[in-house]
Amino acid sequence: MSETELLQTAPVSISPAESERTPLIQQWAARHGIDAARRLAEAEDLADAVAQQITPDNTLDTYEKSWRVWERFCAATGLPESEGSRGALVAFVTWMLREGQHNGSGYAPASADTHLAAAVIGLRQRGHHVSADDQAAARKALAGLEVQLLKDGERRGRGKAVAGDIDGLYAIARSCPDTLTGARDKSLVLGGFHYASRASEPAGLLTGDVALRPRGLIVSVLTGKTKHSVRNARIAYQQDPEVCPVWAWRHYRERLIAEQGEQWADPSTPAYVGIDRWGHLTGGMGPDSVTRAIKRISARAGIPIAWTGHSLRIGLASTSRKKGKDAIAIADQGGWARHSRSMLGYMQIDDGWDDNASAGLT
Structure with missing residues (x-):
């Protein structure tokens, strides 16, 4: 912090x-x-x-x-x-x-x-x-x-997490196995990317916090970290179903209920469940298990530098910025304070050429 x-x-x-x-x-x-x-x-x-x-x-x-x-x-x-x-x-x-x-x-x-x-x-x-x-x-x-x-040539600390990107989302979607764990993994990453999740946020979601609407999902995120973290993030259906977080959520939830019982439709149950190697449910996921899952999922997809729990958050800000999205809209989606310095820093994660003060001056 x-x-x-x-x-x-x-x-x-x-x-x-x-x-x-x-x-x-x-x-x-x-x-x-x-x-x-x-x-x-x-x-x-x-x-x-x-x-x-x-x-x-x-x-x-x-x-x-x-x-x-x-x-x-x-x-x-x-x-x-x-x-x-x-x-x-x-x-x-x-x-x-x-x-x-x-x-x-x-x-x-x-x-x-x-x-x-x-x-x-x-x-x-x-x-x-x-x-x-x-x-x-x-x-x-x-x-x-x-x-x-x-x-003195000494650099300490882990450095910034690598930013998630669209190519990485496709690689992850295609590498998820046709199992309940694979369905959960796909929804966890695609959904988290689209509302700029911290690792603690999907871990804290309940089933009732994710509402399906005609145009997509409304994810009610309440972390308590700052007043800006209390938000209803809207996630629209994407043009390509392969990487659509709404379709991924629907598939994961339908499979969870079909395989594990109607009790998992209860609004008070965890939105994302832990699943062991034998396919047994272990309860709700915690922040550490979300971070480990994202690292494992990205490694399985062959992403060169494994993503961390913060890669999804950075990825939404940087990708939206490149797509020309308004900074205030990005802040509201991710729960940043408007004009947040950390958010602005995430937006500038690129090769330094497109978002450059000297570009296109003459």
């Missing part, structure tokens, strides 16, 4: 520590009376509870992991955990890049960026002051150290 995504998913207001709230309550009491101050304090408690409830589990998990990294840093350097000063934060990013991982190697800059942002949030949640200038100094140091790594 990037720093930008962390800031998007963090609660709008960070809960102040009790020591910081006490003067505020005293001010309320002076202005409005004791009873009103008590009710305002109760409203603050409610706001904290709501913020906790609506923060996605994966974001909370990131906070916890990053805070443990901060604790390890403080233990290694002898610095207090309660101080997010300029020097401490710069030392934190330096330590992460040099030796921060458990095995003594350095983190990739992107991971260090995530841990920095989450550690700052963790400090503030615990009532410790971190100024904007101190954060900026740490980010500037991180950017400079990343450039130095590149100059």
Whole structure:
């Protein structure tokens, strides 16, 4: 998760520590009376509870992991955990890049960026002051150290996932076996490509979340990652049935019910089911199993660089851009914020010639 995504998913207001709230309550009491101050304090408690409830589990998990990294840093350097000063934060990013991982190697800059942002949030949640200038100094140091790594010929991290494309969809459709697993695989990839799915999204779909309409499918995607992820993605019938996600969905669901029973038509059942090597159902698919399935499916199709769980998401943005689709329509389909930097980056994944500022000037 990037720093930008962390800031998007963090609660709008960070809960102040009790020591910081006490003067505020005293001010309320002076202005409005004791009873009103008590009710305002109760409203603050409610706001904290709501913020906790609506923060996605994966974001909370990131906070916890990053805070443990901060604790390890403080233990290694002898610095207090309660101080997010300029020097401490710069030392934190330096330590992460040099030796921060458990095995003594350095983190990739992107991971260090995530841990920095989450550690700052963790400090503030615990009532410790971190100024904007101190954060900026740490980010500037991180950017400079990343450039130095590149100059030294060191590149860390997995890099961006390869983008899915139309040729890959055809290869996958043709390689899926005539089995229930093959029908599920085909629907999983074709459908996920057309609504720019993250791996967590098909894993979270229920049968009732996918509605067949005269012109195609409406997929109700609710991940809770950002407010833009709550969307009804419309997937129209495609001209070529071979790679049509609507026909793939219909075939998969008809086969699932015919072979495994009418109970799988219940709206509360998982939309995509796990299937073992012997053809036995194992329940709903999880995000990790979706990622492994997409990698396996693309490898079976002979795609040179295996797709990952994010390839479908990148593929929708980049392919739609090449087809001349409006950026706002792409954002709405994939659940991005309009003018999202990550979406714009996906749109620019090509050979650098067609979408070039110097092309066609004279």
